[in-house]
Amino acid sequence: MSYKYKLLVIDDEQAVLTEIKQYFEKRDFLVETALTGEEGLEKLRQQMFEVVLIDLVMPGISGIEVIRAINDESISVSSAIITGHGDKDEAIAALQLGAEYWFQKGTEEAGMPNLYSQIIKLAQLIPEEKLGDFMDILNQKDVA
Amino acid sequence: MKANNLHKNQRLYNKVIKKAKNKEKKGFYKGAALAYIDASRLIPQTQEYLEEKAFHLAKAGCNFDESGDYNHAKKAYKESLHIMENLPSKNLLLISNTLNNLGVVLGNLGDYDESDKYYNQALMIREKLLGTKHPDTLQTLNNLSVTDYYKGNYDKSISSALSVLKEQQKKFNGDSLETSLTLYNLGNTYFALGQYKTALEYTENSLLIRKRLLGPKDVLVSESLSIKGNILFAIGNINLAIECQKEALAIKENLLGHDHPSLVSYLNTLGGIYQSQNKLEESITFLSARSFDFKNNFNNEHPHAAVSLMNLGTLYKAKNELKKSEEYYQQALKIQKNKLGSDHPYTGMLLNNLGELAFIKGNNNDAEQYFASARKILSKSLQPSHPYNKEIEKNYENLQNKVAHLEREKLEKRAALHKSERLVYLGQMATMMAHNINNPIGIIRMIASGALGDLNDNLFNPETELKPLLEKIVLQTERLSVMMSNFRKFSRGDRKQLVSINLNDLIEDIYQLLFVAPYQIDHIITIKQFSKAPPLTHSNEFAIQEMLISLLSNAREAVKDKPIKKIVIQTWQQKDSVGFNIEDSGSGISKEQLPQLFTPFLSSKSEGMGLGLYFCREIAKDLGGTIEYYSANLGGAGFKITLPIEQETNDEL
Numbered sequence: 001m002s003y004k005y006k007l008l009v010i011d012d013e014q015a016v017l018t019e020i021k022q023y024f025e026k027r028d029f030l031v032e033t034a035l036t037g038e039e040g041l042e043k044l045r046q047q048m049f050e051v052v053l054i055d056l057v058m059p060g061i062s063g064i065e066v067i068r069a070i071n072d073e074s075i076s077v078s079s080a081i082i083t084g085h086g087d088k089d090e091a092i093a094a095l096q097l098g099a100e101y102w103f104q105k106g107t108e109e110a111g112m113p114n115l116y117s118q119i120i121k122l123a124q125l126i127p128e129e130k131l132g133d134f135m136d137i138l139n140q141k142d143v144a
Numbered sequence: 145m146k147a148n149n150l151h152k153n154q155r156l157y158n159k160v161i162k163k164a165k166n167k168e169k170k171g172f173y174k175g176a177a178l179a180y181i182d183a184s185r186l187i188p189q190t191q192e193y194l195e196e197k198a199f200h201l202a203k204a205g206c207n208f209d210e211s212g213d214y215n216h217a218k219k220a221y222k223e224s225l226h227i228m229e230n231l232p233s234k235n236l237l238l239i240s241n242t243l244n245n246l247g248v249v250l251g252n253l254g255d256y257d258e259s260d261k262y263y264n265q266a267l268m269i270r271e272k273l274l275g276t277k278h279p280d281t282l283q284t285l286n287n288l289s290v291t292d293y294y295k296g297n298y299d300k301s302i303s304s305a306l307s308v309l310k311e312q313q314k315k316f317n318g319d320s321l322e323t324s325l326t327l328y329n330l331g332n333t334y335f336a337l338g339q340y341k342t343a344l345e346y347t348e349n350s351l352l353i354r355k356r357l358l359g360p361k362d363v364l365v366s367e368s369l370s371i372k373g374n375i376l377f378a379i380g381n382i383n384l385a386i387e388c389q390k391e392a393l394a395i396k397e398n399l400l401g402h403d404h405p406s407l408v409s410y411l412n413t414l415g416g417i418y419q420s421q422n423k424l425e426e427s428i429t430f431l432s433a434r435s436f437d438f439k440n441n442f443n444n445e446h447p448h449a450a451v452s453l454m455n456l457g458t459l460y461k462a463k464n465e466l467k468k469s470e471e472y473y474q475q476a477l478k479i480q481k482n483k484l485g486s487d488h489p490y491t492g493m494l495l496n497n498l499g500e501l502a503f504i505k506g507n508n509n510d511a512e513q514y515f516a517s518a519r520k521i522l523s524k525s526l527q528p529s530h531p532y533n534k535e536i537e538k539n540y541e542n543l544q545n546k547v548a549h550l551e552r553e554k555l556e557k558r559a560a561l562h563k564s565e566r567l568v569y570l571g572q573m574a575t576m577m578a579h580n581i582n583n584p585i586g587i588i589r590m591i592a593s594g595a596l597g598d599l600n601d602n603l604f605n606p607e608t609e610l611k612p613l614l615e616k617i618v619l620q621t622e623r624l625s626v627m628m629s630n631f632r633k634f635s636r637g638d639r640k641q642l643v644s645i646n647l648n649d650l651i652e653d654i655y656q657l658l659f660v661a662p663y664q665i666d667h668i669i670t671i672k673q674f675s676k677a678p679p680l681t682h683s684n685e686f687a688i689q690e691m692l693i694s695l696l697s698n699a700r701e702a703v704k705d706k707p708i709k710k711i712v713i714q715t716w717q718q719k720d721s722v723g724f725n726i727e728d729s730g731s732g733i734s735k736e737q738l739p740q741l742f743t744p745f746l747s748s749k750s751e752g753m754g755l756g757l758y759f760c761r762e763i764a765k766d767l768g769g770t771i772e773y774y775s776a777n778l779g780g781a782g783f784k785i786t787l788p789i790e791q792e793t794n795d796e797l
Binding site for chain 2: 027
């Protein structure tokens with residue numbers, strides 16, 4: 001199966017994972033899921049993803065801690081967060097840590113099409129690290 | 145018998161007798177009484193002097209009686225009586241005199257039954273020797289009617305007094321001192337009955353006779369005047385009442401000196417009249433200045449001084465100076481108990497007054513004790529129909545009503561508080577519920593909006609995708625409705641119904657319903673250590689839920705801002721109890737806060753009213769259990785809730 005982008009979804013609610021996976025798989029994404037922060041971090045360390053979508057409130061390692069680990073371990077991925085009602089402070093903390101998009105459950109723009117368009121934008125971003133690799137390749141071509 | 149029988153102490157004896165007579169004349173009755181006792185002791189213990197000895201003992205009794213020392217009077221009379229009754233040649237008339245006097249003393253002591261006994265003995269002798277219509281016989285009959293008056297048997301008192309009066313009028317043409325005494329007594333009794341018009345008629349008659357026979361300035365005239373003053377006061381003729389009392393007082397003061405004990409009751413009455421006119425200051429000055437002379441003369445011991453003190457107590461009560469009032473009542477009570485004994489009706493009334501004071505102060509327990517003692521005394525010493533008994537019954541009833549009312553108010557207040565506290569819970573629960581409700585709603589939104597997006601992009605295949613989609617939506621709405629019905633059950637749950645409850649299940653349910661999401665948000669680690677054997681209790685699930693919500697919310701507050709956020713929930717089962725513990729890693733309760741931990745309105749939290757732990761304790765109590773605080777291993781607070789274990793029901797057997 002061919003795909004354009006690779007997405008990781010971390011959420012402790014299986015039903016949420018199922019929905020997102022199904023929706024994005026129809027649209028040129030390869031989707032991996034994780035039910036806990038630990039499981040998600042492990043996948044991030046082993047595989048390359050364009051985007052990781054993280055639920056902030058989870059038992060065990062929280063969403064914020066996942067983002068902190070991504071920063072600390074310099075994992076090259078764009079991150080978006082999902083929050084429920086009333087988790088505004090947590091979301092702001094996450095954005096300050098480097099999350100690029102905040103997807104709030106239960107708001108008007110929270111439909112799947114909107115989520116899709118935002119994730120596509122994030123997936124198309126070329127992270128700084130990748131940009132560096134790209135430049136290296138270009139330079140090598142020039143040399144050759 | 146005195147002149148020719150010189151015994152060895154004759155000179156000393158003569159001196160003592162002289163001293164006794166002198167003191168008696170000056171109204172120093174106690175001194176006189178003691179002198180007569182001395183005299184009786186100086187007389188040799190031989191047969192020939194015994195009658196004389198008995199005579200002096202009777203005189204001592206008479207003087208003790210006058211001095212208000214009724215107990216010694218009784219003793220002296222009894223000793224005298226004992227001697228006279230054992231003489232070879234009994235002087236029955238002398239005996240009857242002493243019997244009669246002893247009856248009077250016992251009446252003064254408030255021992256009315258004993259008093260009646262001696263009056264009846266005297267009556268028997270007098271009827272036999274003197275006939276039924278002799279003045280002395282009538283005097284004893286009259287005394288019996290006075291006892292009935294004191295006992296509150298007013299009707300009986302009146303009927304016997306009337307028959308005495310009839311005989312006296314026949315004999316003396318209505319003009320003797322004896323008649324005036326009977327008229328005086330009738331006036332007193334009708335006064336006590338509240339029949340003031342009749343009372344006034346009898347009193348006026350006695351007054352007229354006495355004035356005519358004795359002149360306007362006699363002691364007996366003064367006594368009739370005083371009663372007249374009382375009656376006038378009762379019917380509202382205040383000025384005339386004061387005039388009468390003052391005249392009565394002046395006569396006695398003139399004749400007996402300003403410190404004679406019998407003046408005290410006049411002063412008391414005058415004080416009472418001023419008091420009723422709201423001239424409290426005047427009344428107090430009057431009573432304090434005058435009656436305390438007597439108090440000092442009698443070493444604080446005359447029963448009449450007790451009446452003064454009691455009246456002063458009542459005055460200060462009216463002035464709302466309750467502390468002073470109580471002091472005076474207590475002083476009066478001390479004298480009263482000492483002199484008249486604990487069973488005297490006046491002692492009962494004093495206790496009643498002290499009870500009223502405690503009642504006003506709101507010391508209901510004290511009031512109850514005073515009223516109970518007063519009631520015991522009054523019901524024993526006076527007829528149920530006696531005004532004192534009616535008053536104490538009324539007071540007792542008032543107190544009981546007040547206590548019942550307070551109890552009801554307390555319950556109502558508690559219920560109202562509980563209601564408001566539950567509203568706070570419901571508010572907290574609603575906030576916590578919102579987190580849980582958001583999840584299924586978010587999922588439904590995702591399912592629906594995803595399908596919409598698929599339709600727009602022509603990616604939706606109804607044949608394979610529609611059914612699972614609808615099933616997923618139904619599943620999520622079912623999840624929602626379970627939550628809502630649990631919530632509703634809690635908010636409207638019947639608090640009286642008892643069912644079999646497995647604490648493990650109940651705790652898990654409430655935890656899942658309310659605490660999973662908030663705890664996650666705060667990154668609180670919950671450690672559940674549930675008992676393997678199901679901890680079963682026969683109890684009310686909503687009440688236990690309320691305790692859990694309160695304690696789990698407190699625990700959350702306690703750890704929220706701490707570096708380590710841990711909450712332990714344990715359940716356990718023992719031989720005859722089950723329960724659960726909730727511990728946290730917060731700061732715990734300080735030693736200073738500990739004694740007030742379960743006291744309402746002492747919350748350290750900013751929200752709520754500080755009623756949570758108070759109601760936890762009340763609920764635990766209601767469920768037949770307990771709640772205890774302990775210092776948790778995690779460093780914070782620990783609460784242990786103990787409930788009765790479910791008994792195996794043997795109803796069928």
